[in-house]
Amino acid sequence: MGKKSVGFLIIAILVGILAGNVVGAVLNVIFENLGLQDNVVQKVLVDPLVQYEFHPVQLNLIVMTFTLGFSLNFNVLSLVGIGLAWHYVKYS
DSSP: OOOOOHHHHHHHHHHHHHHHHHHHHHHHHHHHHTTOTTOHHIIIIISOSEEEEEEEEEEEOSSOEEEEEEEEEEOHHHHHHHHHHHHHHHHO
């Protein structure tokens, strides 16, 4: 078993966060379709624990304009994704 690089660990953790957010979004849609808004499970699993937002910044290059900005939402399922990614990297 060879050593894994730090870059592989970072990519695995980012994929874990993304997978956790996708599962959270799917659960949010399911809860809304079932009429179960504002229940305890949704508040614990789906609602963001920490929310970072970087407001859009425009970069004008005369010929074209780029708008850059993003937001990060961490919920319990994101933390589960981080744990699963760590486990995958450690034991694969």
